[in-house]
Amino acid sequence: MVSRMKRFIFALAFLVAGCGVIPGLGADDNRHDQLVKYAQCLRQQGINVADPPPGEDSFNLDGRGVPKDKLEAALTTCKKYRPQERPPTAEDLERMRKSAACLRRNGVDASDPTAADPGIRVGSPPPGKDLDAITAACEKEAGQ
The missing domain is CATH 3.30.70 (Alpha-Beta Plaits)
Structure with missing residues (x-):
């Protein structure tokens, strides 16, 4: 889940x-x-x-x-x-790091999350690429 x-x-x-x-x-x-x-x-x-x-x-x-x-x-x-959330688990962070790595492989500038800053900062996709499609593929690859 x-x-x-x-x-x-x-x-x-x-x-x-x-x-x-x-x-x-x-x-x-x-x-x-x-x-x-x-x-x-x-x-x-x-x-x-x-x-x-x-x-x-x-x-x-x-x-x-x-x-x-x-x-x-x-x-x-x-x-x-903004609704408050629980801190990410080590598992959550690992999946997010996998997603960020996948995004970068697909030409999207993406930062690695940390426990202190768990967000993934994302830039624009390469010209002609669909960010939604890249994101969906990377979430699937990372097991999200």
């Missing part, structure tokens, strides 16, 4: 690339409400994101065309609403 922490971290990394899905913590009402507040805050900062549907623990964020500094500022401003 894919850990929610890993999905959240992996998704946050793709925000830097321009778009992604933000997983939450589960479908319980309190956590869903927290994720809705996070989405609302991001919209107030000019980021295109829809509320998660009832019973869902994710929402789509479209950061294409948003300058990186504006996106990072919005994420910082809205951090207080």
Whole structure:
């Protein structure tokens, strides 16, 4: 089973690339409400994101065309609403490192996660390549 922490971290990394899905913590009402507040805050900062549907623990964020500094500022401003996750396990980190290595093999600039900074910073894909397709293949390869 894919850990929610890993999905959240992996998704946050793709925000830097321009778009992604933000997983939450589960479908319980309190956590869903927290994720809705996070989405609302991001919209107030000019980021295109829809509320998660009832019973869902994710929402789509479209950061294409948003300058990186504006996106990072919005994420910082809205951090207080972001659902809190458990720290990644060694297994989570290893799978994320495998994903990052796969992304790099496919021409995407990707940083290795650490326990202190578990996110994967991701750049744009090579011209003519689809980041979603590369990501899906790398997640599968890494066992996510």
